[in-house]
Amino acid sequence: MLLFDSILRVYNSVISPPITPRKRDDAIRIGLIGASNIAPFSVITPAKSHPDVIVAAVAARDIKRAEAYARRYGIPVAHSTYQALLEDPSIDAVYIALPNSHHYEWSLRSIQAGKHVLLEKPSCANATEAKKLFKHRLITAPNAPVLLEAFHYQFHPAWQTFLSQVHQSPGSIESVSSQFYLPRLALGKDDIRFKYSLAGGCLMDVATYCVSSVRQILGRQIRLTPVEVYYRPLSISRNSSAEEPQIDEGVTATFLTPDSKAVRIQGDLASAGGLSSFLPASWAKVLPTLRWPTSKAVFEPVLVESIAQEDGVPLQHLSKRSVTIWNHIFPFIYHRIDTSDQHTLLRGEEVIKSWNETSYQKAYNWPGGDRRAAVYKDWWSTYRCQLEEFINKIKGRQGSAVWIDGEESIAQMETIDRTYEKAGLEPRPSGDFEI
Structure with a gap:
């Protein structure tokens, strides 16, 4: 049933939504800047189940490519330039996946x-x-258009449930970690992720999710100081590292917070793969190279109880908690939140007994009774959740309260730049456009 349920959710969220409501007269008309591979998952299919969204146009540098893309995905208008799409008065919003x-x-x-x-x-x-960008007068002006960085995973109830478990846990966080791998050969050698001039690199792709995740756990405005950064240069078999010496194909980084908490991330655009141990055995043959993205918070030991003894040496009950989420990037496929408490009975320095208690949780929707649960659907993808809140913000409606503001986006890029610098690499280059 587990595999069947996952397949059904993927079908409903990525291929064919079970609900395709009639579009409202005041629906937001979105134009796609770029005929990208990600747009069908992030906007085109999610829009089918949203009554307030119409994907109305697409623009590409090559009009033939734009027209072919429009035909394939049923988009009524194709523009030959990005600027032409922006000058289209029928377009209310754009999705940028350049x-x-x-x-x-x-x-x-x-x-x-x-x-x-x-x-x-x-x-x-x-x-x-x-x-x-985020401090520009056009962005900060009263009634300025909405600008949202698309960290889609944050909008799903699974990630927010994980955060609630973390933030409601007793004691202080000791360390956090996050990892995200793509399997080897998933990307071609000419992929834009491997081009420095296009601001590519692992830290700019899968590892940027890791940076975002640990910052979410610790606090959105947390300043992380990189202390150790190791990266794997672009594989010669993929492309000559001499041609792209600034590209990190894989990266491992350790940071410290201002109060010396340990933070670790691992990202890889060409992982050798391997199943995570928690996966059901029946999945191994189907997904032989899968390594789920994970994020984890480990807490300092907490004194649960201290029992006085006749000899004056108390019997102490300590508990050390960890909270882990498996597959928070694509939780609509499958995810699990593990809350594990390692208990120890100590008499002085002597360990009398130790045991572990672990609870498991899934959250494909908000908790029952929550007003949001009546709006969200169990099959919604992270992208559908994100689209919901993007439209809510545009319409001025009450949403889930999940949002990514400009300050968070700035802090995210500051962390990435510092990490590149610690690795001995250059931050990605700026363009020369100005307004």
């Missing part, structure tokens, strides 16, 4: 044109661009 190097320019151009912007992560090529 190479990272183009995010700053086309976000500003879109805002200048009065369009709301759903911007793929990372928001910009570097922190300098992020500050200029």
Whole structure:
């Protein structure tokens, strides 16, 4: 049943939503800047189940590509340039899934044109661009268009349930970690992720999720100081490392918080793969190279009880908690939240007894009785959840209260830049566009 349920959720969320409501007269008309591979998952299919969203146009640098894309996905209008789409008066909002190097320019151009912007992560090529973007007068003006960096995983109830478990746990966090791997050969050698001029690299892709995750756990505005960073250069078999010496194909980084908490991330664009041990055995033959993205918080030991003894040496009951979420990036496929308490009975320095208690939780929707549970559906993808809140913000409606503001996006890029610098690499280059 586990595998069947996952397949059904994937079918409903990614291929064919079970609900396709009639579009409202005031639906937001979205234009796609770039005929990207991610848009069918992030916007086109999610929009089918949203009564307030119409994917109305697509623009590409090649009109033939735009027209072919429009035919394939049933988009009524194809534009030959990005600017032509911005000048289309029927378009209310845009989705930008261009190479990272183009995010700053086309976000500003879109805002200048009065369009709301759903911007793929990372928001910009570097922190300098992020500050200029999110603090720009066009963005900070009263009644400015909505600008949202698309860290889609944050909007799903699974991630928010995990955070609630973390933030409600007793004691202080001792350490946090996050990892995200793509299997080897998932990306071709000419993929934009391997181009420095396009602001590529592992830290700008899968590892940026890891940075975001640990910052969410510790606090959105937390400053992380990288103390050790190791990266694997671009594989010669994929592309000559001499041609792209600034590209990190894989990265492992350790950070410290201002109060010396340990933070560790691992990301890889070409992992050798291998199943995580928690997977059901029946999945092994189907997904032989899968390694779920995970995030984990480990807490300092907490004194549960101290029992006085006749000899004056108390019997102490200590508990050390860890909270782990498996597959928080794509939880609609499958996920699990593990809350584990390691108990120890101590008499002085002597361990009298130890045992472990673990509870398991899933959250495909908000808790029963929550007003949000009546709106959200169990089969919604992270992208559908994100689209819901993007439209709520545009419409001025009460949403789930999950949002990513400009300060968070700036802090995210600052952490990435510091990490590159610690690794001996350059932050990704800025463009020359200005308004």
